[in-house]
């Protein structure tokens with residue numbers, strides 16, 4: 001603040017000295033030339049010094065605020081309910097965290113940290129005061145100038161917000177298209193979809209270009225109009241001031257200072273107008289971030305678990321202003337949730353010893369709430385045993401997995417562990433006790449070893465434990481044959497490995513996690529015979545003594561399960577062992593027949 005006052009007052013003092021200097025030069029001044037020269041020299045030294053101090057301080061503060069804000073928004077996105085991620089595209093969310101927050105950072109660092117906006121504002125106020133004290137006759141001319149500029153700013157403000165908004169959206173769409181194209185490059189290649197992607201990208205880039213041009217036109221029109229107003233006011237000033245000097249009503253020095261201040265005011269107003277334009281753009285970005293974050297509710301149990309783990313202090317709403325307007329609500333939810341929770345230790349012993357029961361579960365996806373996917377489904381997963389879930393496509397098998405993993409909660413009915421409703425447990429704790437291995441396991445673009453270590457929340461997993469898990473998953477042999485062994489990078493989503501290798505790493509990760517509940521969703525269906533055998537061996541090892549739910553389309557892979565549940569139209573239609581269900585001659589038996597025929 002001191003440095004802002006310092007550099008503004010130095011700038012404001014400059015025209016006074018220049019005016020006096022001018023008076024001395026033409027022989028009407030009273031101050032000796034050398035004192036005036038030394039004062040001006042001091043000002044020229046002080047001003048840059050103050051500016052440097054100010055910019056360094058403000059930049060540091062703002063960088064810290066931005067780091068915290070970015071982290072808070074990322075965390076806030078992470079704790080949204082799953083449907084949030086069904087609603088928004090990945091590119092859109094990435095755009096919010098990168099380009100939108102980037103524009104917020106730029107505008108503030110340009111206008112506040114680098115002192116353009118704040119200084120313009122303080123100079124406008126300071127200059128106007130000085131102008132009125134110098135000459136009450138000439139100041140009204142400048143009043144006219146200010147009025148015109150204010151009207152222009154108001155018009156500009158209204159006309160640019162939608163353009164700024166669509167410009168930001170267009171940029172987010174470009175990011176989205178690129179993420180989607182490169183993320184699914186194999187699919188694009190396999191459908192020879194390059195041309196389609198290129199034309200889609202070009203359309204988006206053209207839309208971005210159009211909105212950019214529109215924005216540029218609006219900005220430049222505004223700047224030119226402001227200049228016209230400024231020049232007209234200056235002309236009026238020269239005419240009026242000149243006549244007053246001529247008639248002896250005004251000293252030349254005062255007139256010179258007045259002109260000097262008018263220029264200062266002109267630049268300050270121009271800077272202020274630009275700042276306002278930038279701020280409009282930023283507000284559009286903030287609006288986009290806000291509308292994304294307020295679109296879906298946060299997942300309160302997850303939020304509570306994450307907060308507890310990160311040991312963060314309660315979220316300070318003041319820190320992040322309009323972007324995080326639901327902070328208070330979040331805290332209230334957290335408190336409410338906390339009071340209903342059980343301790344993690346209780347839960348751990350229950351999960352290892354009790355059955356998991358789905359009791360009269362009804363469910364509709366939030367984005368399609370009118371379609372009932374599960375309609376009063378009841379099923380018991382016996383502790384330490386394998387339950388296979390089979391049934392026609394669309395019957396609701398994967399939905400059951402999503403409910404067991406607590407990505408969603410049942411709309412009616414409940415899921416219990418040893419009789420306890422799972423909703424009374426912190427979701428982060430629950431996640432530790434459920435291992436999920438599906439058809440396309442996602443690996444992160446780090447090393448093989450780090451991917452396996454992801455199974456444990458602890459950041460310092462020992463190399464021995466990783467190797468032990470890899471051996472149990474039949475993965476050790478192929479890992480050590482990789483160029484850098486466990487340190488080999490797997491590429492984005494594991495693209496540098498084969499499907500079977502990815503699957504075995506995912507199994508090693510699950511083995512390391514050692515969760516009491518295991519869910520395998522079509523875990524071997526995408527593999528060839530050799531990989532399948534290796535993966536199946538690893539899975540058999542993993543399933544031992546765990547409460548396991550196996551979803552499979554190929555019924556031959558689940559006939560040894562302790563029980564088989566046939567899911568149809570959102571309910572369990574048949575339940576029993578393979579031979580019991582065959583004897584029953586129901587839907588399961590006909591499914592088996594159909595598959596047998598297909599192989600004959």
Ligand SMILES: Nc1ncnc2c1ncn2[C@@H]1O[C@H](COP(=O)(O)OP(=O)(O)OP(=O)(O)O)[C@@H](O)[C@H]1O
Pocket residue numbers: 086365367368373391392393394395396397398399400
């Ligand atoms: N995120 C979602 N939002 C809305 N509806 C969904 C969502 N995911 C699945 N559905 C719908 O829920 C129904 C059940 O889907 P689910 O994936 O559970 O079936 P499934 O038995 O696993 O099928 P498959 O064997 O083909 O994988 C389907 O009609 C599907 O369209």
